[in-house]
Amino acid sequence: MSLIYVLNGPNLNLLGKRQPEVYGHETLAMVEADCRRVAEELGHSIRFEQSNREYEIIDWIHAAREEAAGIIINPAALTHTSIAILDALNAYDHPVIEVHISNVHKREAFRHHSYVSLRADGVIAGLGTEGYQLAIRRICTLLKS
Ligand code: DQA
Numbered sequence: 001m002s003l004i005y006v007l008n009g010p011n012l013n014l015l016g017k018r019q020p021e022v023y024g025h026e027t028l029a030m031v032e033a034d035c036r037r038v039a040e041e042l043g044h045s046i047r048f049e050q051s052n053r054e055y056e057i058i059d060w061i062h063a064a065r066e067e068a069a070g071i072i073i074n075p076a077a078l079t080h081t082s083i084a085i086l087d088a089l090n091a092y093d094h095p096v097i098e099v100h101i102s103n104v105h106k107r108e109a110f111r112h113h114s115y116v117s118l119r120a121d122g123v124i125a126g127l128g129t130e131g132y133q134l135a136i137r138r139i140c141t142l143l144k145s
Helices: 028-042 054-067 076-080 083-090 128-144
Strands: 003-010 045-050 068-074 096-100 120-126
Touching: 003 028, 003 054, 003 128, 028 045, 028 128, 045 054, 054 068, 054 083, 068 083, 068 128, 096 128, 120 128
Parallel strands: 003 045, 003 068, 068 096, 096 120
Antiparallel strands: none
16 A cells, blocks of 8 residues: 655645636545545555645655655646746656646646646646546556556
8 A cells, every 4th residue: 555645735725715717616625535535446545735835845745755655746836936846856756747627728828837747757737626536546557567
């Protein structure tokens, strides 16, 4: 049984209330419950976290070096700005999947560039909150191979 980290960046605590026309009506607690169910079905467990503070996300990525078999990360707006998160992920040796609820490529130009994509083994965007479950399935496949 492996531990998978699911990390969420700024403003995702407001999921379900914030711009539902873009991000949907599901709350982050519902996303967490879905992730736990899918991971357990596949014989794994998850640590699910959200922070509005960049340093906290970096600290979790460092902790993942010691204990996580994979990271799923939605860095939210930090996707487009944070070289520090990219550097932390570059110091992590196992699979990384980047998730975006919305299709960032259909939105403003500043959302089209992702620092995290320079490290991610896969990127899911525009599949709504279902993207998290698909990312867990993909990490589990990578862990088997
Ligand atoms: C997001 C897309 C980002 O551009 C935005 O800043 C977010 C959420 C998404 O999940 O679609 O906060 O990462």
